[in-house]
Amino acid sequence: MKIYHQLSDFKKLDNAVVTIGTFDGVHFGHQKIINRLCELAKTTGGESVILTFFPHPRMIIDPENQDLKMINTIHEKAEILAKLGVDHLIITPFTRDFSNLEPANYIKDILIDTIGTKQLIVGYDHRFGKDRKGGMDELIKQAEVFKYAIEEIAEQDINDVAVSSTKIRAALLDGDVSLAATYLGYDFSISGPVIKGDKIGRTIGFPTANIFVEETYKLIPGDGIYAVTIEMNEGGKAEGSKVEDANHIPSNLLPSTFKGMAYIGQRPTINGMTRNIEVNIFDFDREIYGQTIKMNFLKFLRHDVKFTGLEALTVQLHQDKEATLAYFSQR
Structure with a gap:
């Protein structure tokens, strides 16, 4: 797996199969999305790409809150994703400017012009862009413009795993490793x-x-x-x-x-x-x-x-x- 610490370091691909998220813990729920990402890349002759963020968005949006702790360091996360078979990991510095991108600009400037997204896989509750205004409706609308396919992992498929990063953090703080x-x-x-x-x-x-x-x-x-x-x-x-x-x-x-x-x-x-x-x-x-x-x-x-x-x-x-x-x- 190749790792990039800036979007500008990434060379646009001809057939990028992409998912986006913080993926803290890379738990079973995350792994459903990532396994589908790698499967789709393999069957379509594409390359799997994960766009993640560091620092965690909540660290930037709510800097006074010191209570949020991460299950993985960014380097631990990278090694887990590599073992799952991901081809490319882009670690984007999350900044105020980045958080203020309008959803349409986020799709065009980053997913299309920078990464070369041809297929996008997201969880049922994925939000993006300024004030988290972007969602599935915006992704579907822009897919018609930029000609990428989009696949949503259904709520039932993720929730059947009955796991979340919040539950894992609670278990660890209780000592229940x-x-x-x-x-x-x-x-x-x-x-x-x-x-x-x-x-x-x-x-x-x-x-x-x-x-x-x-x-x-x-x-x-x-x-x-x-x-x-x-x-x-x-x-x-x-x-x-x-x-x-x-x-x-x-x-x-x-x-x-x-x-x-x-x-x-x-x-x-x-x-x-x-x-x-x-x-x-x-x-x-x-x-x-x-x-x-x-x-x-x-x-x-x-x-x-x-x-x-x-x-x-x-x-x-x-x-x-x-x-x-x-x-x-x-x-």
Whole structure:
């Protein structure tokens, strides 16, 4: 999959099969649209194109609202779309000017003149253009002018999946990573460099790697202990790293996988003041400060608790490790 960070970088195609959306999470509902996109491109000899936006439109339209968190970073989304077989991904910077495009201009200037759209696939509730005035009526009207075919994925086809990005965010904030994975079709993950902590974990036999998530808009699951897998490689990159051509990932970016248990919370037992993301990697003793790792959340084990001291915490961590190993043995 080829990735473009500006519309101006894209070379107009002769037969572009296009869909548009933010696709946060790229969940099963999104996948219905994307699978149809790729199928139609293949059967008509065209090339599949996804036009998506970053930052998320709501971040621009309502910048004071800091509550919206994304299931995927833009790089995570790109890798998922590549695995689904998409040919081209255009990541359009969403700006005030872009949001003020009249629907007719949006279709002519972007879909037709820039991308070369011959077939367009959209969900039943797709809206676009200034004040979200554009919809299926406008698309059908302009299709007669610009001679493109349009296909709408029916509400029933999408809703039968019974999933939405909102439901997934709620599940993750509750710590229910298993439910989120059911909706997504893959395990939720976070990626980031390993930073130095206060090394209390190693004094009680549970050394942890502290992960710094650089993208402030990335959703972090609810506080607690989780069974996880960790991906990393000798070069310090992870599978979630930025790759411009997501069909051709260099071999030195292919990660090794380890098992572990992760902690998210403020460490109340030691009166912590900041929210930490830490992982105890099983059977692992390398120094990996500065390296980027990817952590896949598989199962929620327990909520965060304040213990009477480090001794009580250590006892619980041994129980947590046993529970994690038991989970992996049953997979």
